[in-house]
Amino acid sequence: MKAHVDKDTCIGCGLCPGIAPDVFEMEDDGKAVAIVDEVPTDSEDAAKEAESSCPTNAIFVEG
Numbered sequence: 001m002k003a004h005v006d007k008d009t010c011i012g013c014g015l016c017p018g019i020a021p022d023v024f025e026m027e028d029d030g031k032a033v034a035i036v037d038e039v040p041t042d043s044e045d046a047a048k049e050a051e052s053s054c055p056t057n058a059i060f061v062e063g
């Protein structure tokens, strides 16, 4: 499973690292980024929850 953040859409609310800290992190630019190329199996549910919880639909999880 892959995770991606669209930085143009992210508003830096900080929600996704709180939900899936092993997958997302806030960067110095105030936007979130996916910190793993492949989402760890035990973080897949959290990554999907972050995707559906993102207020601007900036997260794409697939695979």
Ligand code: SF4
Binding pocket: 005, 009, 010, 011, 012, 013, 014, 015, 016, 017, 031, 032, 053, 054, 055, 056, 057, 058, 059
């Ligand atoms: S939940 Fe969405 S808007 Fe909030 S920091 Fe993550 S990607 Fe950005």
